[in-house]
Amino acid sequence: MPVYSKKVMDHFTKPRNVGVIENPDGYGKVGNPVCGDLMEMYIKVEDDIIKDIKFKTFGCGSAIATSSMVTELAIGKNIDEALKITRNDVANELDGLPPQKMHCSNLAADALHAAIEDYKKKKKK
Amino acid sequence: MERIYLDHASSSPIDSRVLEYSKPYLADVGNPSSLYEFGQDAKNAIETARKKIAEFINAESEKTIIFTGSATESNNIAIRGVAQRNIKDGKKLLSSAIEHISVINPMKHLQKNGWIFETIPVDKYGVVNIDILNKKISNDTILTSVMYANNEIGTIEPIKQISEIIHKKGKYLHVDATASAGKIPIDVQAEEIDLLTISSNDLYGPKGAGALYIKPGVKIQSVNPGGGQERGLRSGTENVFSIVGMGEAAKIAKKEMKNESKRLQRIRDSLISEIYKIDEAYLTGHPTNRLPHHASFRFSHIEGESILLNMDMYGIQIATGSACSSKTLEPSHVLLAIGLKHEEAHGSMVMTLGHTNKLSQVPKIVKATKETVKRLRQLSPLIK
Numbered sequence: 001m002p003v004y005s006k007k008v009m010d011h012f013t014k015p016r017n018v019g020v021i022e023n024p025d026g027y028g029k030v031g032n033p034v035c036g037d038l039m040e041m042y043i044k045v046e047d048d049i050i051k052d053i054k055f056k057t058f059g060c061g062s063a064i065a066t067s068s069m070v071t072e073l074a075i076g077k078n079i080d081e082a083l084k085i086t087r088n089d090v091a092n093e094l095d096g097l098p099p100q101k102m103h104c105s106n107l108a109a110d111a112l113h114a115a116i117e118d119y120k121k122k123k124k125k
Numbered sequence: 126m127e128r129i130y131l132d133h134a135s136s137s138p139i140d141s142r143v144l145e146y147s148k149p150y151l152a153d154v155g156n157p158s159s160l161y162e163f164g165q166d167a168k169n170a171i172e173t174a175r176k177k178i179a180e181f182i183n184a185e186s187e188k189t190i191i192f193t194g195s196a197t198e199s200n201n202i203a204i205r206g207v208a209q210r211n212i213k214d215g216k217k218l219l220s221s222a223i224e225h226i227s228v229i230n231p232m233k234h235l236q237k238n239g240w241i242f243e244t245i246p247v248d249k250y251g252v253v254n255i256d257i258l259n260k261k262i263s264n265d266t267i268l269t270s271v272m273y274a275n276n277e278i279g280t281i282e283p284i285k286q287i288s289e290i291i292h293k294k295g296k297y298l299h300v301d302a303t304a305s306a307g308k309i310p311i312d313v314q315a316e317e318i319d320l321l322t323i324s325s326n327d328l329y330g331p332k333g334a335g336a337l338y339i340k341p342g343v344k345i346q347s348v349n350p351g352g353g354q355e356r357g358l359r360s361g362t363e364n365v366f367s368i369v370g371m372g373e374a375a376k377i378a379k380k381e382m383k384n385e386s387k388r389l390q391r392i393r394d395s396l397i398s399e400i401y402k403i404d405e406a407y408l409t410g411h412p413t414n415r416l417p418h419h420a421s422f423r424f425s426h427i428e429g430e431s432i433l434l435n436m437d438m439y440g441i442q443i444a445t446g447s448a449c450s451s452k453t454l455e456p457s458h459v460l461l462a463i464g465l466k467h468e469e470a471h472g473s474m475v476m477t478l479g480h481t482n483k484l485s486q487v488p489k490i491v492k493a494t495k496e497t498v499k500r501l502r503q504l505s506p507l508i509k
Contacts, residue, residue, distance in 0.1 A: 004434075012434060018504055033468040033507060036428055036447065036456070040506040056506035060430035060447070064504060 004061055005095035011065035016072055019054040025122065028114025030107045037063045041071075041111040045119050048079050055111070062101040066090050066108035079116050085109050126440040129486050133327075133418065133479035134276045134304060135444055140329035140374060140480070147331065147370035154365045158354065167365045174372025178336050181375035182302075182321060183312040191337050191355040192368045196303040196324035197227035199337040200270075202348055202358055203299045203320040204231040207268045208240055210346040214296060215265025218242045221253045221272065221282070222462040228270050228301055229458075245271075250411040251280035251463050259290055266295035273321075274305035277446050277459040277475055278410030279419030281309065288317040297343060303327055307378035308386055308416050319343050323375075325367055329480065330374030334367035389478045390417035392487060396476065399491040403498055409460065409473065418478040423460075426508050427501040428471045435501060436474075439493035444475040 004012070021042035031037040037059035044052035053075050057067040070090050074082045087109045091097045097106060130138075150170060155163035157171055171192065179187040193199045208218060218232055222244040229244075236242040245258045253271055262269065269291050274281040284300060291298045297319040302311055306323040313321055320343060325334035337358075339345060351360025397420050400406055405425040424432070429447025436443050446457030447470070456470035476490075502508050 009434075012431075013438060015504065029506075033471070035467070036471045038506055056504060058426065058505045058507050059428050061434045063428075064431060 003098065004065070005097075007069075007093075007095045008062060008065040008097065011068040011094065012061045015064055015068035017054050017068065017075070018056065020056060021052060021054050024115075026115040026117075026119030028111045028116070028118055030110045030114055031059070031063075033058055036060065037107060039063065039067055039107055039111040041067075041108075041115040043074075043112075043115045043119060045079060050074050050077055050079065050082055053112075053115075055108075057108075060101070062094075062097050062106065063108075065094055066097075066106050067111070069093050070108035070112050074112055079119065083113055083116055085112060127489075129439075129441045129490060130481060131476040131478060131490070132442045132444050134475070134477035136332070137327055137329045137479055138481075139331055139370070140377060142377060143330055143370045143374045146373045147366050150369045151366040157363050157365060158352065167363075170365060170369045171363055174368050177372035177376045178323070178338075181306075181311075181379050182323070182338055183314055184338055185314065185341055189313075189338050189341060191339065191358050192363060192371075193335040193337055193355070193359050194333060194361075194364065195335045196225075196301065196322050196327075197335070198359070199322040199324075199335040200225070200227045200299075200301055201231045203322060203337055203339075203345070204228065204268065204270060205235065205348045206345040206358065207297055207299070207320065207343070208235050209348065210344045211267040211296060215263075215267045216240045217263060217266040218268050218270075219245055219258070219261055219266055219295075220270040221245050221247060223247055223251055223275050223278075223459040224270060224272055225276065225301060225303065228272070228299075232270070247280075247462055249464050250414075251275055251278045251409075251459070252411065252414075253282055253287060255283070255286065255290065258287065262291060262293075262295045264294055266291075268297050268299060269295055270299040270301065272304065273300050273302040273311065274309070274416050274419075275410065275459060276304035276477075277457055277473075278421050278463065279304075279415035280411040281305065281414050281416065284318065285316045292317060305416060307375075307382060308389075308418055310382065313338055313340070320345075325371035325374060328371065328374040328378050330371040331367040333364045334371040336371065385480075386417040389482070392478055392482055392484050393418060393420050395484065395487045396420045396490060399487065400494055403495060406498070409463065409465075416477075419476075420478075421473065421475045423465065423469055424472045424474065424498050425469070426472070426505045427498060429473045431501050432472070432474050432497055435497040436493055439489075439497075441490060441493050444477070446473040446475065447471050 024042040321338040429445030460470035
């Protein structure tokens with residue numbers, strides 16, 4: 001059992017921005033239930049600014065906490081700025097993650113990026 | 126907040142009577158190998174403990190018992206010591222697919238060094254497949270290891286039946302009784318067990334002691350040479366405090382097991398019937414032939430480490446076989462062996478009851494479980 005920081009436990013017990021957005025401007029899905037982590041990220045974008053963001057996550061404590069944290073980091077940001085949010089940024093904002101969780105349960109930034117890429121693709125069409 | 130501890134299979138708190146009994150040996154004790162009186166007091170205390178362990182499992186005599194530092198060490202001495210000593214009779218080793226890693230890993234270690242190691246599959250309840258055991262066992266099978274009962278799913282194995290099959294063709298049966306000792310009676314003579322592992326910690330004894338029963342006549346050699354303590358099989362100065370405590374814990378367990386197990390079984394049955402009502406909650410392990418203090422489940426669409434953390438918010442400590450809570454990041458081999466898919470094995474919850482648990486705690490545990498499952502499912506993308 002890894003030992004989690006207070007911030008991780010705070011985001012695990014009171015996750016921010018849980019849910020789905022109907023007809024989102026961007027949607028991203030990463031992970032796989034076979035591996036024990038699956039994240040879905042929904043974004044609403046106006047003038048390239050992330051106006052709303054929601055997530056759903058199946059996974060361990062850090063999977064849920066990182067999802068919650070990335071939504072807080074991304075909301076209100078320009079999409080190009082949001083694309084710069086890294087896995088490390090998310091872990092740092094949570095006061096760190098146990099080493100074995102850095103790789104497998106730190107997919108939240110990837111889910112955010114996937115949602116933004118989806119938005120960009122839709123916009124081009 | 127009232128703490129409700131439901132992880133006795135991982136560690137059972139030391140019984141206050143055991144602590145009181147063995148405390149004098151913690152601070153003020155000689156080396157049992159020293160001839161002066163001070164040392165001999167320690168030696169006598171160990172021999173008294175040895176008698177209590179022998180009586181606890183109905184062994185032929187106290188000479189059949191050696192003390193070790195843990196169940197893991199007992200398993201290593203049994204498996205490696207027998208395999209090396211009996212190599213002339215064969216190189217084949219068997220174990221069930223759901224053994225503890227302290228059995229599986231020494232077996233794999235031997236496999237790397239030229240022995241042949243195969244596992245026997247189990248059915249969906251975790252019971253060893255007797256037909257396959259019958260097929261796999263041969264004259265050169267020097268050791269087969271099957272646990273008395275499984276720590277993760279609670280299933281009790283048909284040891285007597287297994288022992289009869291093994292002794293028809295193969296040589297020795299080693300039984301890891303760590304999870305079952307003190308919960309259900311063990312009789313090494315009636316069940317014809319050749320080697321048996323038990324641990325102090327699981328009997329409400331102090332950590333740092335284990336025991337290995339070796340039937341008279343079983344050929345075994347030392348795997349850690351040294352000063353020759355414990356018949357030369359476990360060299361190293363004895364942990365007198367823990368050994369003395371383990372003996373006393375076994376004595377208490379022998380006396381109180383019947384009533385205590387009956388009491389725990391009532392709590393367990395109540396927990397199982399209530400938790401089973403949760404949507405897509407499934408019992409893991411055998412529905413009836415299981416340890417009296419053991420309730421284990423899996424829930425669809427959620428993950429075990431999250432269950433553990435969420436239950437802890439209610440002051441309730443449980444265990445899980447989820448990958449995310451293990452060092453290897455692999456889901457439990459036991460849950461995979463009973464046929465669960467990876468995504469199913471992730472959602473496991475194990476509750477093991479003990480002394481401090483009461484029937485009156487059941488509603489609180491059930492409520493916490495229901496709320497935990499509900500909350501995590503609200504977060505889960507697997508439910509649409």
